[in-house]
Amino acid sequence: MASAVQTHESVAAADAHAAHAHIDHDTNTGISNTKLGMWLFLASECLLFGGLITTYLLYKHPLEGPTPKQIFDIPFTSTSSFVLLMSSLTMVLAVSAIERGDHQRLRIWLGATALLGATFISGQIYEFTAFVREGLGFTTSRFSSAFYTLTGFHGVHVTVGIIMLVSLVLLSLRGKLPEHRSETVEIIGLYWHFVDVVWIFIFAVVYLIP
């Protein structure tokens, strides 16, 4: 019991100092291992998505079935892209909020980010359903396989991001996300922004470039 109280007090003391002192990392680089690890992961993700985008570019001219020009709904996808882009703003505002120690705004911005991400995913599900109805299944053509694999992989990444955001909101509500752990929010923010920049690339290369 005494130990539990002591732990609670030490966490509270750390929180009280969080706005005025950053936590030093005992690493050669001075950067925390988790943050460096996330950047290494994102660098490796460039290779994953690069492979998927290259495959799409090679197979974008279908030998059978509908062509991209026939099925893409650019105004709809543009709206989805805008929603995902704005989710990057709400994410960075969440990071900013926890660095100020404003937990209420942190939860609001994290919730808004998750909601915008869910809107994007809903749009993608609607788009996929519409394409299947128009006769573009996963195995219809080499174009459809490449398209669904690329955008589907991105959708899975967004979904994982939403799960992490909701987890952060729950942690914050339970008081397990104090200011001195703001780096956790920042690292998940890095992942979310990366998902956004990948979509910036996909939107231009897959949807807009003729």
Place this chain on the structure above:
Amino acid sequence: MALTSHDPIPTSELDGAVRDYSRDKVYVLTALFLGLVTVVEILTYAFPDFPAWSGNLVIAVLMILMAVKFFTVVYIFMHLRFDKPLLSWVFWSGLVLAACVYMVMLCTFRIFWPGQHG
């Protein structure tokens, strides 16, 4: 001293940062800029005959706009501009490696030669 949403976060309070992070106002202005660039991207689709991006010029215009959005998000929202250079090296290494590998792959499949795809 309490920080407000307009103050920069001092570098001394951040993990490994070499410069102060921007604050909310900069983030909102950045998002507006990104929204504006997206509108221009959509205009290339809505008005394909506009002289600034008519014909094959549209590919170059879209690639430039995409690059502008990409670097803006990475440098401002992902804080790469403010963080230690090591993180920039890590990320750009992965990106450049991916770009080189897949450019070679596209050239191997002669995608840039007219009439070779399909």
